[in-house]
Amino acid sequence: MPKRIFILILTFFAAAQAHAFCGFYVAKGDTKLFNRASQVVIVRDQDRTVMTMANDFQGSARDFAVVIPVPTKIERGQIHVAEKALIDHLDAYSSPRLVEYFDPDPCSPPMPMAQMAPAGVSESISVRDSASRAKSLGVTIEAKYTVGEYDILILSAKQSGGLETWLVENGYTMPKGAASVLGSYIRQNMHFFVAKVNIGEQARLGFNYLRPLQVAYESPKFMLPIRLGTVNANGAQELFVYVITTHGRVETTNYRTVKLPSDVDVPLFVRKDFAPFYKALFSEQVKRQDMSAVFLEYAWDMGWCDPCASEPLSRDELKKLGVFWLDANAGVFLTRLHVRYDRAHFPEDLVFQQTGDQRQFQARYVLHHPAKAGECKAAIAYRREVRERQEHEAQNVAELTGWNVDEMRRKMHIDSASVNPAEKKWWEKIW
């Protein structure tokens, strides 16, 4: 049975454990929010890059294989296997989050409190091997070895035809259209490595999931090849890119980078529906940007967070992700980008640049719990204020997600009849 090449697949799932911030956290966003999602961590300073690609491939590990293009020739030792928990932690730390505040009782002194809940992400890659006829096809197997549960083949190819023939002869099924993309990468002096799961090693190591692959290289190209991922053309794909740099936010230079709407008051029901809310919000924003933008979800110095969806990554975790400048006392700045892409809207690979922008940004949505106001003069004004605020919240959530505003009002039980007649303005009692 031919092996299949999976290129940049993945599945998004929600956040890890939430931690306390000024009290306790609310529900966490969970389960698979986005299908076909990938997660890539790029650690970069100057031209040195460490890329980590995670995968939650759901099929038989025997079928898993991936061809990964890299900008430079790769040697043995430049490929490594990381722990999935690292990316899960990074995901939890940078996820869009829900913060809740409790209104003070208008009839007694105030005592504000805030809490929060995150929603997360995850994903990754795929491929495999062979030998002697390779050379006649213009494909050179530079190295072949096993790293963790993966068999790695480092290839250099001179023609896409040769590479395609070699892959097919070695049992890989090429997605239609992949050959021409591989061809243009070869012309741009890109190199490739192929990874497939070594079932024996996997069983010996005791993993029942695929750990992320890491590759370190030095190249001026600050980019992420996504074109191979679009040749399957099974609709749009989801990609999360976490970029760790020394001093500022990262953005794409060939596509618009747009901040996800943030700091918006939303209704209380979002607390338990945060996952569908975030998913709908993202889809709506993608639609508004004509699916042509990359979204910024988080930009923050890794040293702290406020509020924290999860604790910042430890020094050890950062090191495992490839942050190689920790000893130099340089900063560690995280940018989280989220993009939904297809071939029509994203014809070329993502190209990035680090900016000098050190302003923090997080996708954050705010809940306000009304107080159980007692009976006092201030309570009348307060209740009116709450009703107005709830109306705004209904409109906000409808605006953000494209959901029906009347449906939102219904879910929030906003009903003018619920207003105490004694608290109505005089003109509200006329008609």
Next chain:
Amino acid sequence: MKDRPFRMKEPSLSQKGSLLRVLCASVVGFLFNTPRIQWRMKRFDPRLYQIGALTLLLIYGIFALNFEVTPFRAVLLLGTAIATQAICSRIKGVAFDPRSAAISGLSLALLLRSDSIWLLIAGAVIAVGSKFVIRVKDKHIFNPTNGAIVALMLLSNRVWVSPGQWGNVAFFGFLITCIGGLVVNRASRSDVTYAFIIFWSALVIGRSLWVGEPLTIPIHRLENGALLLFTFFMISDPKTTPDSRAGRILFAAIVAFGGWYINYRLFRTNGILWSLAGTAVIVPLIDLVLPAARYSWGREVSRLRGLAVPPHPETAQPRDLATA
């Protein structure tokens, strides 16, 4: 159609009509290119059109594209540029003309990004100040906006240019605005713009064909608002391009190749900005090899109205230091 321009009553330069008239006339001029309209277009100082167009682009950028620049910062850049022009004009003893400084301020607001308000102010001061300081044979070397951006990017990692922030949806709107600029600018030096478009497109498309990329990729790269700004408002600056047409075409070719090399061989961003600054240094050499008459903003208008009225005193100033 008989051309009757010289029987018309001449308005003074300061009465040239509203910005709206200029904008409308430029579009009409592009669609109906009669000699009379052509003549009327030439009477406009192209800088007025540029100020209008850049202002519109900036407003669109701030409110529709959420550029990382606030109205306050845009006004600050504009004010700093004009103030610098006023101070330098006084020191040098030349007439104060805010138009070119306004163009520099607006261009910086469109392109230069920084968290630091002081770096932005420094950008505006460097842009306008460099016109008065860095000169060879009484001609300044660097395009003010370009020079300031490149200088700051060399000096600090806290400034940046976001070439991708324009998106492609707004591209065609920008394109029409920019083409309007060409019509108004017809009397000046649009040849460098045409030449750059041709060379740049050839290089970008040529590379994609060479590496086997589909044409959607180079087209996507060409549909870029920042590239339009550069092509129509920066490289076309008549005061920092070579004096002769042959020289300008050579200049456009060098800038295009340099920018392409930086973007697609060295894989760095903002190649055309670096390339324009680098090529500006050899403009005196190009002028030496391919000499021609020096450009003056006023000359074109003066020449055109020469048969009807004497040159306007503002346009006849002997040392016009202003430029885009």
